[in-house]
Amino acid sequence: MDQLSAMRAFLRVVETGSFTRASAGLGLPKATMTNLIQNLEAHLKTKLLNRTTRRVMVTTDGALYYERALRIVAEVDELDASLSQSQLTPGGRLRVEMAGIFADCIIIPALIDFSRAYPDIQIDLGVGDRTVDYLAENVDIALRGGQPADQSLIARRVGQLDLIFCAAPCYVEQLGEPRHPAEFERDHHCVSYFMPPNNRIMPFAFEKAEELVEIVPRYILSVNDARSYMAAVLSGLGAGHLPRFLVAEDLASGRLIELLPDWSLQAIPLYIVYPPNRHLSNKVRVFVDWLVQLISEMGLDTQQPAARGSPEGVSPLQRARTET
Incomplete structure (x- = not known):
């Protein structure tokens, strides 16, 4: 047979x-x-x-x-x-995973260029903030924020997301501008983020000179999706940490206001990860090369040393244990 x-x-x-x-x-x-x-x-x-x-x-x-x-x-x-010669024109199905905010704001707007260069590659894009079983789900590659928790994965750091702490004008009009992060445990509140599978609320960390403050803020709304998190901040449901490149226009137009500008936030490292049995695949290789170039063109390839604080990160986009 x-x-x-x-x-x-x-x-x-x-x-x-x-x-x-x-x-x-x-x-x-x-x-x-x-x-x-x-x-x-x-x-x-x-x-x-x-x-x-x-x-x-x-x-x-x-x-x-x-x-x-x-x-x-x-x-x-x-x-x-x-x-065979077919490696010159790689093809087949490519299973990719990433958070929705990465898909919507980084990958999908530029994906037509990749498709034109490699028309024989079909991309199955899984979108969402969830824990992924790479082998069981046959995932070839993922773009993740934060250090991957699974040490069996091959991880390549390709950039970082600088964060800004901000809120909508209606939030500031109602509660005023905070002067210290500790106020978010008393008088102010954030849009919070809970991490599956144990629903733990992520702490927020701020640094100023030699002072390091980590808080678990009060909240009206807690979510487990980065796109919903951003929408909630824009709607005035609380302050939050958001990638600077995503909210630059909102800050310029006044839809968002920067809070606590004297305090620094830990940047989110960006990693490309894949199972060890996929890293030599030709279709994976060309996609990784394209993705690295795209991140560089967007100015996200700066890799400064991370600020002191929790190694897990401090943002809903930096999910070190459950992978954004």
């Missing part, structure tokens, strides 16, 4: 939900597809698909086999590509 061909046939049947469509997609007779699946099931000694006259459904064992087989076939295809 040609197990690799049988695996490809099985994957296509699951993805199309039909032997007829799968055989057409692979250019094989339907009888050949049927024999491949039957031989695979006999080899594995388990049923992978339930067939009726109207539909094909994957079994529990079939669903588990699909996830592993998909990864194996993709790696075989990548290996073949890396040793």
